[in-house]
Amino acid sequence: MSKNLTKRAEDYSKWYNELVVKADLAENSAVRGCMVIKPYGYAIWEKMQAALDKMFKETGHENAYFPLFVPKSLFEAEEKNAEGFAKECAVVTHYRLQNDPDNEGKLRVDPEAKLEEELVVRPTSEAIIWNTYKGWIQSYRDLPLLINQWANVVRWEMRTRLFLRTAEFLWQEGHTAHATKAEAVAEAKQMQDVYATFAESFMAMPVIKGVKSDSERFAGAEDTYTIEALMQDGKALQAGTSHFLGQNFAKAFDVKYTSKEGKQEHVWATSWGVSTRLIGGLIMTHSDDKGLVLPPKLAPIQVVIVPIYKNKEQLDAITIKANLITDALRSKGVSVKYDQRDTFRPGAKFAEYELKGVPVRIALGSRDLENNTLEVARRDTFKKETIAMDDVISYVEKLLKNIQENLFDKAIQYRKEHTTEVNDFKEFKKALKNKGGFISAYWDGTEETENRIKEYTKATIRCIPNNAENTPGVCVLTGKPSAKRVLFAKAY
Amino acid sequence: MSKNLTKRAEDYSKWYNELVVKADLAENSAVRGCMVIKPYGYAIWEKMQAALDKMFKETGHENAYFPLFVPKSLFEAEEKNAEGFAKECAVVTHYRLQNDPDNEGKLRVDPEAKLEEELVVRPTSEAIIWNTYKGWIQSYRDLPLLINQWANVVRWEMRTRLFLRTAEFLWQEGHTAHATKAEAVAEAKQMQDVYATFAESFMAMPVIKGVKSDSERFAGAEDTYTIEALMQDGKALQAGTSHFLGQNFAKAFDVKYTSKEGKQEHVWATSWGVSTRLIGGLIMTHSDDKGLVLPPKLAPIQVVIVPIYKNKEQLDAITIKANLITDALRSKGVSVKYDQRDTFRPGAKFAEYELKGVPVRIALGSRDLENNTLEVARRDTFKKETIAMDDVISYVEKLLKNIQENLFDKAIQYRKEHTTEVNDFKEFKKALKNKGGFISAYWDGTEETENRIKEYTKATIRCIPNNAENTPGVCVLTGKPSAKRVLFAKAY
Numbered sequence: 001m002s003k004n005l006t007k008r009a010e011d012y013s014k015w016y017n018e019l020v021v022k023a024d025l026a027e028n029s030a031v032r033g034c035m036v037i038k039p040y041g042y043a044i045w046e047k048m049q050a051a052l053d054k055m056f057k058e059t060g061h062e063n064a065y066f067p068l069f070v071p072k073s074l075f076e077a078e079e080k081n082a083e084g085f086a087k088e089c090a091v092v093t094h095y096r097l098q099n100d101p102d103n104e105g106k107l108r109v110d111p112e113a114k115l116e117e118e119l120v121v122r123p124t125s126e127a128i129i130w131n132t133y134k135g136w137i138q139s140y141r142d143l144p145l146l147i148n149q150w151a152n153v154v155r156w157e158m159r160t161r162l163f164l165r166t167a168e169f170l171w172q173e174g175h176t177a178h179a180t181k182a183e184a185v186a187e188a189k190q191m192q193d194v195y196a197t198f199a200e201s202f203m204a205m206p207v208i209k210g211v212k213s214d215s216e217r218f219a220g221a222e223d224t225y226t227i228e229a230l231m232q233d234g235k236a237l238q239a240g241t242s243h244f245l246g247q248n249f250a251k252a253f254d255v256k257y258t259s260k261e262g263k264q265e266h267v268w269a270t271s272w273g274v275s276t277r278l279i280g281g282l283i284m285t286h287s288d289d290k291g292l293v294l295p296p297k298l299a300p301i302q303v304v305i306v307p308i309y310k311n312k313e314q315l316d317a318i319t320i321k322a323n324l325i326t327d328a329l330r331s332k333g334v335s336v337k338y339d340q341r342d343t344f345r346p347g348a349k350f351a352e353y354e355l356k357g358v359p360v361r362i363a364l365g366s367r368d369l370e371n372n373t374l375e376v377a378r379r380d381t382f383k384k385e386t387i388a389m390d391d392v393i394s395y396v397e398k399l400l401k402n403i404q405e406n407l408f409d410k411a412i413q414y415r416k417e418h419t420t421e422v423n424d425f426k427e428f429k430k431a432l433k434n435k436g437g438f439i440s441a442y443w444d445g446t447e448e449t450e451n452r453i454k455e456y457t458k459a460t461i462r463c464i465p466n467n468a469e470n471t472p473g474v475c476v477l478t479g480k481p482s483a484k485r486v487l488f489a490k491a492y
Numbered sequence: 493m494s495k496n497l498t499k500r501a502e503d504y505s506k507w508y509n510e511l512v513v514k515a516d517l518a519e520n521s522a523v524r525g526c527m528v529i530k531p532y533g534y535a536i537w538e539k540m541q542a543a544l545d546k547m548f549k550e551t552g553h554e555n556a557y558f559p560l561f562v563p564k565s566l567f568e569a570e571e572k573n574a575e576g577f578a579k580e581c582a583v584v585t586h587y588r589l590q591n592d593p594d595n596e597g598k599l600r601v602d603p604e605a606k607l608e609e610e611l612v613v614r615p616t617s618e619a620i621i622w623n624t625y626k627g628w629i630q631s632y633r634d635l636p637l638l639i640n641q642w643a644n645v646v647r648w649e650m651r652t653r654l655f656l657r658t659a660e661f662l663w664q665e666g667h668t669a670h671a672t673k674a675e676a677v678a679e680a681k682q683m684q685d686v687y688a689t690f691a692e693s694f695m696a697m698p699v700i701k702g703v704k705s706d707s708e709r710f711a712g713a714e715d716t717y718t719i720e721a722l723m724q725d726g727k728a729l730q731a732g733t734s735h736f737l738g739q740n741f742a743k744a745f746d747v748k749y750t751s752k753e754g755k756q757e758h759v760w761a762t763s764w765g766v767s768t769r770l771i772g773g774l775i776m777t778h779s780d781d782k783g784l785v786l787p788p789k790l791a792p793i794q795v796v797i798v799p800i801y802k803n804k805e806q807l808d809a810i811t812i813k814a815n816l817i818t819d820a821l822r823s824k825g826v827s828v829k830y831d832q833r834d835t836f837r838p839g840a841k842f843a844e845y846e847l848k849g850v851p852v853r854i855a856l857g858s859r860d861l862e863n864n865t866l867e868v869a870r871r872d873t874f875k876k877e878t879i880a881m882d883d884v885i886s887y888v889e890k891l892l893k894n895i896q897e898n899l900f901d902k903a904i905q906y907r908k909e910h911t912t913e914v915n916d917f918k919e920f921k922k923a924l925k926n927k928g929g930f931i932s933a934y935w936d937g938t939e940e941t942e943n944r945i946k947e948y949t950k951a952t953i954r955c956i957p958n959n960a961e962n963t964p965g966v967c968v969l970t971g972k973p974s975a976k977r978v979l980f981a982k983a984y
Contacts, residue, residue, distance in 0.1 A: 029624065030566060031559045031611065036624050039554035039639065046555065062531035063538065067523045068560075068613075068644055068660050069582075072589070074522060076599045086589040090561075091601050092613065093585045095648040097564070097578040107568045109583050109610055118601055119523065121560075121584065121613075132521065132528050141835060147531065152560055152644065156587040168560050343633065 005355075007289050012233040016284060020162045023292045023356050025279065033160035033167030037276065040356065041163075043300035044279055045170065049150065051202050051297070052172065052274070055194050061146040061174060066128050068152075069119035074127045078252035081126055084219020088156040090121040090167075121154040126220065126245070126271055129175045130253040137177060137267060139258050144187070145177040163280035164237075164492050171275035174242075177250070177267045179257065184268035185223075188244040191272040192225040195240035203278065204295040204407035205229050205285045206415055207239055208438070208487060210463025215447050218271075222246035228462045228487065230415045231284040234436020236462045236489035239281050242272035280492075286380075286407050292357025293380055295407050296400040303329060303396060304358045305338045306349045308365035315340065318364050321389075325362070325374075328393050334400070354379065359403050360396060380406055421485070425476050428488070432457055438489050442482035444475035453477055459488040497847075499781050504725040508776060512654045515784045515848050517771065525652035525659030529768065532848065533655075535792035536771055537662065541642065543694050543789070544664065544766070547686050553638045553666060558620050560644075561611035566619045570744035573618055576711020580648040582613040582659075613646040618712065618737070618763055621667045622745040629669055629759060631750050636679070637669040655772035656729075656984050663767035666734075669742070669759045671749065676760035677715075680736040683764040684717040687732035695770065696787040696899040697721050697777045698907055699731060700930070700979060702955025707939050710763075714738035720954045720979065722907045723776040726928020728954045728981035731773050734764035772984075778872075778899050784849025785872055787899050788892040795821060795888060796850045797830045798841045800857035807832065810856050813881075817854070817866075820885050826892070846871060851895050852888060872898055913977070917968050920980070924949055930981050934974035936967035945969055951980040 005022060006014045020026050025041030028034075037045065053063070069092060076082040096113035100106040122128065129147075136142060154168045174191060178184040192209055199207045207227035217224045221243035229239045250256070250266040259265055286293040296302050305325065307318040319340060326336045337358075339349055346363070353361055363375040374392060377384040380403050387395050418437025422428045431439055439459065443449060453476075454460050468484040475482045497514060498506045512518050517533030520526075529537065545555070561584060568574040588605035592598040614620065621639075628634060646660045666683060670676040684701055691699045699719035709716045713735035721731045742748070742758040751757055778785040788794050797817065799810040811832060818828045829850075831841055838855070845853055855867040866884060869876040872895050879887050910929025914920045923931055931951065935941060945968075946952050960976040967974045 027624075027627075029559045030563055030620065031561045034559035034561060036559065037557040039556045042556050043554070045557075062535070064531045064534045065529040065537075065662065067521045067526035067528065068646065069523045069526060071522055072599060075589075076597070079597060082589075082599060086591075086599055089587070089589050090584045090611070091586040091589065092582045093601065094583040095581070097567075097574075097581050097583065097612070099578075105568070105571060107564060107574060107578055109585065119582070120589070128522065132519075135519075154560065170557065 005289065005291065008232065015289070016280075017162065019283060019287060019291060025283075025292075026162045028162065031167070033157060035162050035166050035168075037170070040300060041279060044282070044294070044298055045276060047298045047300065048198075048202070048278060049172075052194075052198055053150075055198060056148050056172075056174065059146075059190060059194060061148045061176075063150065064147050065149060065151070066125055066132060068122055070122055070125075070128045072118045072120060074131050075120045077127060078130075078220050078249050080248070081124075081220030085123040085155070089123055090154045090156055092119040092121065122151070123153055123155045124271075124273075125149065125151070125153075125173055126175065126249055127253075130249040130255060130269070133175075133177055134253050134255045137255055137257050140179050140260055143177060143179045143257060143267065144183060146174075146187075147176065148172055148174045161280075163276055163283070165277070169275050169277065171273050173271060173273040176270045177255070178269070179259065179265070179267065181246075181268050184246075184270050185244050188223070188225055188242045188270040188272065191242040191270070192227060192240075195242065195272070195274060196227050198274075199227055199229065199239055199278075200408065202295070202297045203282050203285070204297075204404055204411060205239070205281060206408065206412045208463060208465050210465040210468075210487065212241075212463060213447075213450060213461045213486070215450055216461065218243045220245060220248050222248070226463050228489075229281050229285065230418060230437060230489070231281070231492070232414065233284070234418055234490070236438065236491040237277075237281045237284070238462070238491065239278060240272070240274040243270060245269035245271060285411050287357065291355030293407065294357035294359060296359045296404050299357065299359050300335065301337045301353075301356075301358050302334050302400060303336045303360045303362060304349075304353045305336065305362045305364055306346050306353075307338075307340055308346050308363055310366070314366045317369055318366070321369060322364055325364075325392055329396060332393060332397060334396065360399055362392075362396075378403055380410075422476060423473075428453075428476050429457060432459055432488075432490070436490065438462070438487045440485045440487055441476040442473040442484075443486045444478050444480035444482050449475060449477050453488065457488075458490050460491055462487045462489050462491060497781065497783065500724065507781075508772075509654065511775060511779060511783060517775075517784075518654045520654065523659070525649060527654050527658050527660075529662070532792060533771060536774070536786070536790055537768060539790045539792065540690075540694070540770060541664075544686075544690055545642075547690060548640050548664075548666065551638075551682060551686060553640045553668075555642065556639050557641055557643070558617055558624060560614055562614055562617070562620045564610045564612060566623050567612045569619060569623075570712050570741055572740070573616075573712030577615040577647070581615055582646045582648055584611040584613065614643070615645055615647045616763075616765075617641065617643070617645075617665055618667065618741055619745075622741040622747060622761070625667075625669055626745050626747045629747055629749050632671050632752055635669060635671045635749060635759065636675060638666075638679075639668065640664055640666040653772075655768055655775070657769075661767050661769065663765050665763060665765040668762045669747070670761070671751065671757070671759065673738075673760050676738075676762050677736050680715070680717055680734045680762040680764065683734040683762070684719060684732075687734065687764070687766060688719050690766075691719055691721065691731055691770075692900065694787070694789045695774050695777070696789075696896055696903060697731070697773060698900065698904045700955060700957050702957040702960075702979065704733075704955060705939075705942060705953045705978070707942055708953065710735045712737060712740050714740070718955050720981075721773050721777065722910060722929060722981070723773070723984070724906065725776070726910055726982070728930065728983040729769075729773045729776070730954070730983065731770060732764070732766040735762060737761035737763060777903050779849065783847030785899065786849035786851060788851045788896050791849065791851050792827065793829045793845075793848075793850050794826050794892060795828045795852045795854060796841075796845045797828065797854045797856055798838055798845075799830075799832055800838050800855055802858070806858045809861055810858065813861060814856055817856075817884055821888060824885060824889060826888065852891055854884070854888075870895055872902075914968060915965075920945075920968050921949060924951055924980075924982070928982065930954070930979045932977045932979055933968040934965040934976075935978045936970050936972035936974050941967060941969050945980065949980075949982075951982050954979045954981050954983060
């Protein structure tokens, strides 16, 4: 268990990889760069999906499903988007296998079954969706069109890491069409807000809302709105993006509507997505050297009850009480597991649930039954308290809220301590080297300067924060004038 | 709207295709054989998923996610399964596109980016999953392993139809591992029961539970348990299957466990799945010449309220009342839409909701406000009733239950009238020709006879029903002895 887990201070990256596997979240598969999401990891994804899906529907979106494959001729229609993804596309070229005549019992691709047009496995779905929208949009009455899709996508990345960067991943992608530019911009910003609310309220992961610089923008977008989180190793994680696509796709796929005034106009578009990458962010925001730490709102198991007993008689008495507590907590919407396996000792169970990040652990022994008490331990601080049995429900409810808040506060505090305002490039490099994190600095707005800073330091512009003050200064590298500070960091 | 819908009696197949598109359920895409599932169709799928997922979890299963791609060498490991699916596999051979030097602005597959080993887009996931299970199963303590996956799969079918047979479709696939044969058989049968319960309780679609003959069995299975439904045109639809896989995959992927006694044994397996095909079955079981008819338990909108008004003042008064009714119904878990669009007249709205199969329609006019009444129309029978406003909640709740039951009863009645016991081949052909449906007949148990009957009549053995009586007879074609009757039908 956690005894074998590498310490974060020793090797953060190794700690992460080990933790994902040991906590039964995911593992590498036989397919290069593709992961298997194990039941415990998938249960976190299901909780994320449920919360996000509700927020999407509350903001007027409906779900739909579009094909996995994009014919090459559609894929290349929006040139910038195509260029941005061309290098990482898995391509289907054939539709049949046959017995290999040279190799008994083996199959080979049937050379006769070559597709006339190759199919790209979607790396993102703008092309196939906008080709479809062409048939759905005629009049201003058809707008806005507010659609989301839950799907798998494939980007053939060369260097992959479980959850953070995998060749196939699960995500949602919203694709909306609007009559005016203002509406589309408002939609893109609204979804950035939705993502920020989700990250902070559910994941307890504070994020900076901002806009991307030209070089970090989504291929085919006019503006990319992002939420950026800070991991415990001082590196930033782009956690979600929402794109204002202008009329680029509407023009590439000739999607027009007739306005109230009877004029033909191209529509305005957005797209926005978050993925299973969020699980990587969740892990790296809160977890520790003992294992996962999960915020209660996304924990598949919020409370585990472990019986402490010497014989079957004791266990039976404890079980009666444990079942009562379980039922009472469940009736309050708390997810509870009562672990009465006789193949593991309590100490081993404690270590297992620490590793798996269960927020609250209740230990229930024979002496507790006599005293009408139980011991409650919280995962985030390891604090234990013995409380009266009768108080357990309200105590646990309060504790879960408290853990959720504490995790967010800790993460905010960490970010505060790891955000540095610098005014020259020496300070920039020093801050980045000494503690990492976000570096708030003036930048002259050119891609050249951005690239040079990246070259010297490996830090990139994470975003121009929405709330950046309009106080002019001079660029940290070139000394040229700059309108406002931007946020730099090394990033995942 | 429905005025343009082909009548079922004229051309059932055309009626189906038109209805799927006109009711906004799905449409064909730019990708051969792949469909776009539109929001209204996807909302039905979400309701199906929610109900099934709950039933899977209540029977102890957890969700997980496995890669979309299967390396060819794994795909071919279980020979029968590989042989069964080889002819319909989409194959990824390359992982990059590049600018086409002969064609500016176009892309081509990068010939340098050929995969060393081709990747099959999963037509089903036994191979990749069993290769993974090898690492998860060591001891009897790891069993049973009860996992389900919600995913997309691809089978390159030559003749496709929306929902019923598409190159890509959405489904769930359960994959379980057990210590004993008896446990695995019990699991496969349990999931057949789960599917039957879902079909009958939620879809209001009666099904026959049975086992497949050798020729209709899943490639790689020892036994395939099926649920078979009867459509309104007298053709059968295989609605869900659950397979006892024996030790075939365990042997192909060398998955063994150490028993309590310390012996190494191969594990026993099942797999089971239902897909978006169910939506096709749902449509063809209940719908009519006016459009969709949806059972309340799966209807995205259960009740629609349409205001009948002459001016804004009337509309405002109606809206106040409609909102009260909406809130009251929603608080009871009923999904309600209040349609106050001013771009359509009531008659057009009525036709639209008939087409879309909304079970209950409430019309609310100014005179209703005066009389404290409203008009309730049910979609299944078109009956209308004027009821007292104060009774609306309990009336609607009862009506929804009643519609759900009525649809099931009608479908059972239809099946009863279209199931014919025959004792010779003349009767067989006559019954099939005159009314179609299920033909219950003695069969000598040989594949040869099965094939000849198929050749003569296009009917296949849908299943050997679980509840078939063990009363011996003689084969309807050959006169050879037969242990029991089996069910024949033409099938989708």
